Amino acid sequence: NRQYYLASRPVAAPTPEEVPFRDVPLQDPAAGEAVIRNMFISLDPAIRGWMSEVNNYIEPIALGDPIRSSVIGRVVKSNSELVAEGDVVISVGGWERFTTGPAAGMTKLDENSGIPLSNFLSVLGPTGLTAYFGLLEVGKPKKGETVLVSAAAGAVGSVVGQIAKMQGCHVVGMAGTDEKCRWITEELGFDAAINYKTCGDYVQAIREACPSGVDVYFDNVGGEILDAALMCLNRFARVAVCGWISTYNDADAPGPKNLWQLVAESVTIQGFVVLDYIDRFPEGVAQLAEWVIAGKLKFKEEIVDDLDNVLSTFLRLFDGSNQGKLIIRNPE
Ligand code: NDP
Numbered sequence: 001n002r003q004y005y006l007a008s009r010p011v012a013a014p015t016p017e018e019v020p021f022r023d024v025p026l027q028d029p030a031a032g033e034a035v036i037r038n039m040f041i042s043l044d045p046a047i048r049g050w051m052s053e054v055n056n057y058i059e060p061i062a063l064g065d066p067i068r069s070s071v072i073g074r075v076v077k078s079n080s081e082l083v084a085e086g087d088v089v090i091s092v093g094g095w096e097r098f099t100t101g102p103a104a105g106m107t108k109l110d111e112n113s114g115i116p117l118s119n120f121l122s123v124l125g126p127t128g129l130t131a132y133f134g135l136l137e138v139g140k141p142k143k144g145e146t147v148l149v150s151a152a153a154g155a156v157g158s159v160v161g162q163i164a165k166m167q168g169c170h171v172v173g174m175a176g177t178d179e180k181c182r183w184i185t186e187e188l189g190f191d192a193a194i195n196y197k198t199c200g201d202y203v204q205a206i207r208e209a210c211p212s213g214v215d216v217y218f219d220n221v222g223g224e225i226l227d228a229a230l231m232c233l234n235r236f237a238r239v240a241v242c243g244w245i246s247t248y249n250d251a252d253a254p255g256p257k258n259l260w261q262l263v264a265e266s267v268t269i270q271g272f273v274v275l276d277y278i279d280r281f282p283e284g285v286a287q288l289a290e291w292v293i294a295g296k297l298k299f300k301e302e303i304v305d306d307l308d309n310v311l312s313t314f315l316r317l318f319d320g321s322n323q324g325k326l327i328i329r330n331p332e
Contacts, residue, residue, distance in 0.1 A: 001023065001025070001026045001096055002021055002022075002096060002097050002307065003021060003022055003024060003066045003094065003095065003096040004019055004021045004067050004095035004096065004310055004311065005019070005020070005021070005022065005064060005065060005066050005067065005095075006019060006051055006062070006064065006066075006067060007019065007020050007063070007064075009051060009052060009053060009063070010249075011251055012250065013249045013315055013318060014048070014311065014314075014315075016311060019067060019095075019311050021308075026100075028077065028079070029077055029078065029100055031080075032079065032102055032104065033079050033080060033100055033101060033102055033103060034078040034080055034089075034100070034103045034106060035075070035076050035077040035078075035098055035099070035100045036071070036073030036074060036075050036076065036091065036098065036100075036106070037074050037097065037332070038071045038072070038073040038093055038098065038099055038330050039071075039072050039073050039074060039088075039117065039330060039331075039332060040071065040072040040073075040121055040303075040327050040329055040330075041069050041071050041093070041310070041328040041329075041330065042070040042071065042121040042125070042325075042326075042327055043310070043317060043326040043327065043328060044069070044070070044126070045243060045245045045248060045317050045318075046243070047068065047069060047314065048248040048249065049248060051067070052251075057273045057275065065094075066094030066099075067094055067095040067310075068092060068093075068094055069092075069093055069094055070090065070091075070121055070125070071091055071092070071094070072088065072089070072090050072091075072117050072118070072120060073088070073091065073098075074086065074088050074089075075087045075088075075089060075106075076098070079103075080103030080104075082104060082106070083108065087108050088108070088109045088111045088117065089106035089107060089108055090106070090107050090109055090121075090125070091105055091106040091107070092105060095307070095310045095328075097330060115289070118301055118303060118327050118329075119292075119301075122155055122299060122301050122324070123159060123288055123292060124285050124288055127155035127156045127159065127325055128155075128159050128299070129277065129284045129285070131160040131163060132159070132163060132284045132288060133272070133276070133280070134156075134160070134218065134240050134242050134272055134274070135160045135163050135164060135216075135218060136163065136167075137272075137277065138238070138270050139216040139238050140216070140238055141167045141169050141215065141216045142167070142169075142215075143167060143168035143169070144169070144170075145170070145215035145216060146169065146170040146171075146210045146212055146213060146214050146215050146216070146234075147164040147169045147170070147171050147215065147216040147217075147218065148172050148173075148174070148206065148210060148216070148217045148229055148232070149161050149164070149171070149173050149174070149217075149218040149220070150173075150174045150217075150219060150220045150221040150225050150226075150229075151174075151175070151220035151243075151245065152173025152174055152175045152180075152184050152193065153175040153176075153177075153180035153181075153184050154175075154324070154325075155324055155325035155326075156220060156242060157173060157218070157220050158173075158184060158188060158299060158324065159297065159299065161173050161189075161190045162188050162296070162297050162298065164216070164218075165188075165189050165190070166296065169216075170210070170212070171190045171191050171192075172190065172191060172192045172193070172194065172206070173185075173190045173192075173193045173194070174193070174194045174206075174225060175193060175194075175195065175196070175320075176196060176197050177197070177320065178198075180193075181193035181194070181195050183300075187298060192209040192210075193209075194206065194209055202225060202227075202228030203228045203231045206228055206229060206231075206232045207232055210232060213234035214232045214233050214234060214237060215234050215236075215237050216237065216238050217233065217237065217239045218240045219240065219242060220243050220245060221243070221244065221245050221246045222243070222244025222245070222246050222247050222253075222256070223244065223246035223247060223253065225246070226244075226256050227256050230256065230258040230262075230267075231258055231261060233261055233267050234265065235265050235266055236265070237265060237267045237268075238268045238269075238270070239262075239267060239268070239269040239270070240270060240272065241269060241270065241272070242271075245317070248318070249318055299324060299325065300323050300324025300325065301324050301325045301327055302322050302323045302324055302325070303327045303328075303329050304326070304327070304329065305329050305330075305331060307328055307330050313326065313328060314326075
């Protein structure tokens, strides 16, 4: 079993020395466990956080353990009544060909439902659910309000913007290339897009694209974009802190400077993790699926058939060269 594991904790972008691979014999599952052959491995910015020791919403990855990821795989051996050989399941797994773990943590998927399995890692999985609950429950957009979202062409951001449009909002996205900006405005229906790499002054660019100010800022990036967004907020605006990807590879990144705007404009800022809404996942998946089937919700997945380049593929999340939800496929 080829596994990519955490040899030491990265301080910047993880290197092949910090995340090397090893080939280990496949063990039989213990009582209550099953072995799955991973078919799809989700690459998420959050994984970078779990490589660090900083307090987080789940335990850091222990040194020596495989890099943790959400996976979809086929059961090849089971020592539990909960799953049987041949079942396809979604589970917490790792950057490895096979994952052995408790069958109780594996959820069966129907591979003949007509829905591509990879969708359960993207629009119908963690990133779609993050957008759905984060926007509606934390951002609480109202009809006619302006919603600004960063990393707007990404897996979470692209879904946030489309759901905000469905709520009747003026929606502005920030993304790092003209091609991404065109996609979100021309294909996804955003009202405007800002290429933050070429726009110059962020505050001015946001004010121009949001002439009535910003009522909801859905923050995927932190850093200077957050600081600029804070300067453009309306009274009683909401900031939904979803992620701070601009800081993940830089332990010394400065914190936001403009938090006084929370006082100046009576703003609510709230962080969240999608797991806060785990009891409501069935409702979220059902709604997202309905929108996808109705053609109201579009999404992109970039599926890379190369477990052996998993680390360099993962790093593409941080240079913006991924096009939508980034997934490794390990063909059967
Ligand atoms: P994306 O598909 O959005 O990929 C990451 C994107 O972030 C890149 O494509 C890039 O787009 C942008 N980016 C990278 N570095 C920077 C930077 N320095 N400044 C600005 N933008 C940058 O990933 P996800 O949709 O999976 O994740 C988006 C965010 O949501 C992350 O912060 C992640 O941690 C968070 N998240 C939070 C969850 C929660 O429960 N709270 C759950 C899932 C995700 P571009 O070309 O536009 O720069």
